Amino acid sequence: MERQHIVDLNNISMEYGGVTVLDNINLYIKENEFLTLLGPSGCGKTTTLRIIGGFEKPTKGKVIFEGKDITEVPPYQRQINTVFQKYALFPHLDVFDNIAFGLKIKKIPRNIIKEKVQEMLRLVNLQGFEKRSIESLSGGQQQRIAIARALVNEPRVLLLDEPLGALDLKLRKEMQNELKNIQKRVGITFIYVTHDQEEALTMSDTIVVMDKGKIQQIGTPIDIYNEPKNAFVAKFIGESNIVNGIMHEDYVVEFSGKIFKCVDKGFLKDEDVEVVIRPEDVDIVSPDKGMLKGIVTSVTFKGVHYEMIVKDKDIEWMIHSTIMKEVGTEIGMDILPENIHIMRKVTNHEI
Amino acid sequence: MKFKRFTIPYILWLSLFIVIPLLLIVFYALSSGDSQNFSTFEFSFASLERFFSSPVYIKVLIRSVRLAVVSTVICLILGYPIAYIISKENPKKRNVLILMFVIPMWMNFLLRTYAWLTLLGKSGIINSIIMKLGFQPLELLYNDTAILLGMVYNFLPFMVLPIFSVLTKIDFKLIEAAEDLGANKITTFRRVVFPLSLPGVMTGISMVFIPAVSTFVISDLLGGSKASLIGNLIEQQFRYTGDWHFGSAMSIILMVFILITMALTSKFDKEKEGEGGGLW
Numbered sequence: 001m002e003r004q005h006i007v008d009l010n011n012i013s014m015e016y017g018g019v020t021v022l023d024n025i026n027l028y029i030k031e032n033e034f035l036t037l038l039g040p041s042g043c044g045k046t047t048t049l050r051i052i053g054g055f056e057k058p059t060k061g062k063v064i065f066e067g068k069d070i071t072e073v074p075p076y077q078r079q080i081n082t083v084f085q086k087y088a089l090f091p092h093l094d095v096f097d098n099i100a101f102g103l104k105i106k107k108i109p110r111n112i113i114k115e116k117v118q119e120m121l122r123l124v125n126l127q128g129f130e131k132r133s134i135e136s137l138s139g140g141q142q143q144r145i146a147i148a149r150a151l152v153n154e155p156r157v158l159l160l161d162e163p164l165g166a167l168d169l170k171l172r173k174e175m176q177n178e179l180k181n182i183q184k185r186v187g188i189t190f191i192y193v194t195h196d197q198e199e200a201l202t203m204s205d206t207i208v209v210m211d212k213g214k215i216q217q218i219g220t221p222i223d224i225y226n227e228p229k230n231a232f233v234a235k236f237i238g239e240s241n242i243v244n245g246i247m248h249e250d251y252v253v254e255f256s257g258k259i260f261k262c263v264d265k266g267f268l269k270d271e272d273v274e275v276v277i278r279p280e281d282v283d284i285v286s287p288d289k290g291m292l293k294g295i296v297t298s299v300t301f302k303g304v305h306y307e308m309i310v311k312d313k314d315i316e317w318m319i320h321s322t323i324m325k326e327v328g329t330e331i332g333m334d335i336l337p338e339n340i341h342i343m344r345k346v347t348n349h350e351i
Numbered sequence: 352m353k354f355k356r357f358t359i360p361y362i363l364w365l366s367l368f369i370v371i372p373l374l375l376i377v378f379y380a381l382s383s384g385d386s387q388n389f390s391t392f393e394f395s396f397a398s399l400e401r402f403f404s405s406p407v408y409i410k411v412l413i414r415s416v417r418l419a420v421v422s423t424v425i426c427l428i429l430g431y432p433i434a435y436i437i438s439k440e441n442p443k444k445r446n447v448l449i450l451m452f453v454i455p456m457w458m459n460f461l462l463r464t465y466a467w468l469t470l471l472g473k474s475g476i477i478n479s480i481i482m483k484l485g486f487q488p489l490e491l492l493y494n495d496t497a498i499l500l501g502m503v504y505n506f507l508p509f510m511v512l513p514i515f516s517v518l519t520k521i522d523f524k525l526i527e528a529a530e531d532l533g534a535n536k537i538t539t540f541r542r543v544v545f546p547l548s549l550p551g552v553m554t555g556i557s558m559v560f561i562p563a564v565s566t567f568v569i570s571d572l573l574g575g576s577k578a579s580l581i582g583n584l585i586e587q588q589f590r591y592t593g594d595w596h597f598g599s600a601m602s603i604i605l606m607v608f609i610l611i612t613m614a615l616t617s618k619f620d621k622e623k624e625g626e627g628g629g630l631w
Contacts (some may be wrong), residue, residue, distance in 0.1 A: 055527055075530040082531045088524035092546045101542070102532035153532065 005064075006031045006157060006189050007052060012061035014047055014213075021047050022058070023213040029157070029191060029206075034183050036192045036200040039210035040236070045193045046161055048210070052191060053082050053159050066156070081150035082159040086166060087142045089134045095121075095145055096130040102153040120148035123182060140171045147182065157189045164199065176202050197237050201225060209233050231343055234276040241282070241317055245275040245342070253342055256315055258291050260335065264342040274343045279307070279320040281339035290332020292317075296325045379599035386595035398600035408584070408601075415581040416608070418495060419564035422502035423510075426559045427552065429503070430510035434551075435544075437511075438518035449515065452508050464501055464572050471497060471573075493575030501569035502559075509558035517551030518544070553616055561609055581605055 007029040014022035022044045029035050037045035050056040051063060054075035063071045070078060081102070089098050097104075099120055103113045121127050124144035134142065143163060150158055160179075164172045180203050183190045194200055200207050201221040209216040209224060209232075217229040228234035231242055245255035250265035255275045267273060287293050294312030306324045310317045310331060317333065325331050380398055384391035402408045437448045455463060470476050471491035478488040491497060521544060529539040567582030574580070579587075581601065588598030 053531065055530075074535075075527070076533050076535050080531075082528070084524050084528055086524065088522065088528040090525060090528070090543060092543075101529070101534075105533045105538055105542075149532070 004031050005029065006066060007191075008062075008064035009048070009052070010062045010064060012048070012051060012058045012063070014044070014051065014056065015059045021213050022051075025061070025213075025215060027208060027215065027218070029189060032187050032189055033205045034180065034190045034192065034203055035206045035208065036194060036204040037208050037210060038194060038197060038200040038236075039216075040195055043210040044213040045195075045210050049082075049159050049161055049191060049193050052157070053080055054078050079156045080159060081153050081155040081157075082161065083143075083146045083150050083163045085161045085163070087146040087163075089142055089145060089149070091134050093134070094130070095126075095132045095134070095137070098134065098145060099149045099152050101149060106153075116152050117148075120152045123151070123185070124148045125178075139167055140175065143167065143175060147179075151182070151186060151188070155188060157191060160190060160192045162194055163192075164194075164196075172199070179203060201237070209236060211236070228276060228341065228343075231274050231276065234341065234343070239279050239318060239320075241277045241279065243275050243277075243315055245273050247271045247273045247342060251337075253340065256292055256312060260291065260340055261337040262340040262342060263338050264340075267342065267344070272345055274345055276341040276343060277317075277335055277339060279318040280305070281335060282317060282319045282321075283334045283336075284319065284321055284323055284325065285332040285334050287330045287332045290334050292333040292335075293330060294333065296327050296329050296331060299324060299327055376599045376602055379595050380603045381600075383596050386593055398594075398597045399604070401597060402600055402604060411579065411584055412581050412604070412608070415564055418498055418502070418580065419560050422499050422506065422563050423556055423560045425499065425503050426507050426510040427556065430507055430555060431514055431552070434511045434514035434518055438515055445519070449512070452511055456508055460505065461568060461572075463505065464569055467497070467501060467504070467573060468492065471500075492573060495574070497573040498570050498580075501573045502563045502566065505569065506559040506563055509562075510555035513554035513558065514548060514551040517548045517554075521547050556616060557613055560612065564609065565605060 005028045009025050009027040012022055012025040013020065025044075025048060027048075037048055039045045047056060051058050054070070054073060058071065061071075062069050065078070065080075090101065093101070096117055099117045100113050103116060108116075117130070118127070121129060124147055126141060126144055126148075129137075129141070129145075134145070137145065143166075146163070163179075164175050167175060176199060179190075179192075192200075192203065201224075204221055206218065207221055207224050208218050211232050217224055217233045219227070224233065224237055228237060228240075234240045234242060243255050245253050247253050247264075247267040248259070248270055250267075251262055253260050253262050253264075253273065253275060292312050294310035294317060296308050297311050297316070298309045300307045301324075302320070305320045305322050308319045308321065308325060310319055310333065312333070319333070379386075381394060381396065382392045383395040383397045384393060433452075437445055440448065468475070472478065473488055473492075475491070477491060482488055525543055525547070526539055529543045534542060565582045565585075567580065567586045570580045570583055571586075585598050585601045585605070588594045588601065592598075
């Protein structure tokens with residue numbers, strides 16, 4: 001099902017006093033999609049969001065909204081609303097007036113405002129909070145009010161700037177599910193900014209991984225996790241073993257002194273490559289059966305699995321497994337061909 | 352708490368220089384007799400009665416309040432835009448501009464007020480220009496306008512500074528949030544910036560109104576002898592007439608009046624749900 005583009009970013013670049021913050025960003029966002037901009041701090045994800053919201057003007061490039069160029073349109077004329085990082089609720093207004101703020105500006109009749117505010121409070125599970133002052137609310141409640149205040153305007157696109165960053169872990173997990181549910185129920189495009197890869201994987205339809213002002217990879221959470229395009233993405237999303245290898249020919253790679261079958265092709269003969277293997281993709285076998293051998297040097301209990309560091313010559317492998325091996329045991333390791341990801345060696349991560 | 356003992360010097364200071372003098376004034380206000388001789392003192396409401404039974408004194412009080420209110424309003428009308436414009440500048444420029452506002456306050460208050468005499472006087476700068484142009488000299492001094500001018504000139508920084516400090520502390524995200532929700536610049540100001548700056552406005556009003564209503568120097572210099580205010584009346588009782596009882600009584604009346612005014616302002620402030628801060 002091909003959905004229509006609602007926002008297009010065309011060749012967006014952004015400079016602050018000679019420093020490039022965004023470097024030629026091209027991105028489209030489809031209607032009703034939950035898209036996440038993911039990256040470490042300083043990667044340009046928040047700037048991208050602020051450009052879509054209209055709070056920053058790009059140095060170069062165009063912002064297209066439903067086919068119309070809105071690069072020069074001020075925020076108050078965009079059909080886009082934002083949930084700010086620290087909520088930015090108005091301290092001088094109560095919950096009702098905070099949510100009603102946008103509707104009152106649009107001069108919507110009082111009784112309709114009342115109805116809509118109540119509907120929103122139901123949506124975020126805070127019925128009866130109309131007269132409460134903002135400072136009397138907990139962080140999680142303020143978060144919900146911020147979402148209600150934005151959604152009540154029925155925006156075409158909702159921007160969320162690390163909205164769960166200030167909440168504790170348990171609350172964050174709850175809100176992740178709730179946000180996803182709200183998005184499904186209201187059917188609005190969500191553009192979500194976070195540095196938390198787990199959050200991105202849980203909630204998104206599409207993830208845009210960014211680093212140093214550039215898009216590193218765009219894809220579904222499964223694509224991004226299973227097929228990272230470069231070492232940065234592999235390192236940033238989940239944990240990875242990244243080792244040096246040599247690509248002898250299509251589907252044949254050598255690393256750690258052994259020849260492995262893999263599913264990648266199209267490299268030069270004997271090209272130096274980086275081999276990415278997820279810790280959970282290393283299978284533990286008996287020492288005589290495995291392709292690789294090593295000694296367990298540390299074991300950490302992680303709840304669902306054990307994290308073991310296994311030393312094999314000069315390589316330290318990180319393994320996640322439900323089977324625990326004592327420190328000092330010699331084990332064998334096997335890796336399935338489809339779990340071996342080959343990446344070209346590049347100094348700057350071009351795609 | 353061991354730190355408690357550090358409050359002792361402050362408590363001593365407060366009692367010695369604020370509480371005891373205040374009690375003395377109340378004591379003088381509620382007694383009569385020879386001001387210089389304690390043995391003649393007796394409890395009496397005479398001074399208070401004298402004030403409230405005389406329309407002349409009441410009129411002076413009303414006049415003082417009127418002038419103070421007008422000068423406060425003028426300070427607010429002038430001061431708010433100044434504070435707003437300065438707060439919009441980048442921090443470096445902002446500090447220079449605020450400094451320029453504060454520098455005149457480093458000059459002696461009396462001197463600053465005297466300076467207006469040479470500007471506005473019969474042979475002052477303004478009148479000499481007017482006369483050079485062939486017109487009759489104007490009566491610029493010794494009227495209410497001159498007093499107002501003196502008040503506004505002297506007290507304007509006290510209006511600008513608190514408003515400025517509140518404005519610069521407003522979280523910029525709130526302004527972005529308002530714009531995000533569809534408010535243009537004017538609506539954003541009306542619905543977010545102004546309400547959030549009210550605590551500063553209230554402090555500014557207090558800091559201008561209180562000295563303005565009790566001033567005697569400005570009215571003395573610029574208002575001349577015919578235009579006296581409640582401050583001048585009190586001054587006269589202590590310096591010339593020697594009736595400390597009556598002077599104290601008027602001080603207490605003025606103080607109660609200021610207290611009531613400030614209580615009303617702070618009530619209005621709370622109804623507007625402004626954030627704390629301010630003098631009250």
